[in-house]
Amino acid sequence: KYKRPENFPPGPTPLPIIGNILQLPKGHLYPVVEKWSRTYGPIIGVSVFKKLIVMVTGVDDILAALRKEEFQNRPVSYSIRASRYGKSLGIFFGNGEQWNSSRKFTVKQMRAFG
Structure with a gap:
């Protein structure tokens, strides 16, 4: 089971090793980030190949x-x-x-x- 780092914002559950890379579109991020902000709030935490990223919306x-x-x-x-x-x-x-x-x-x- 995935354990989110302490004090890291909520966000979609990442896959092992690759993180959320498959959930990020190749084109415009806006529709996906807008959907995530409705689900997780205005500050979203994702990971891409174990690199932690915070999105502020x-x-x-x-x-x-x-x-x-x-x-x-x-x-x-x-x-x-x-x-x-x-x-x-x-x-x-x-x-x-x-x-x-x-x-x-x-x-x-x-x-x-x-």
Whole structure:
């Protein structure tokens, strides 16, 4: 039986070794993540090949995460880095001053849209 790591958010039960990789679509993640958020709540825990991933879907939770410096300098996978072709990694994968200025802009825009 699978035992979720302590303090890890709820989410779909992973398969041994490969985790939730078969539950993640090759195209757009939105429909699957939306379904999971209705089932597990706005913060979802999944694993892909034993790598733990936390997905934040609720606006209030996203804003709370963007306000905290603990959320910068997270590791960026090769696939994300390669897909950006040397461009900015944006607020969710940036760090330092670039992260801070992107964070301020994003929080301001999210507040403007309610």
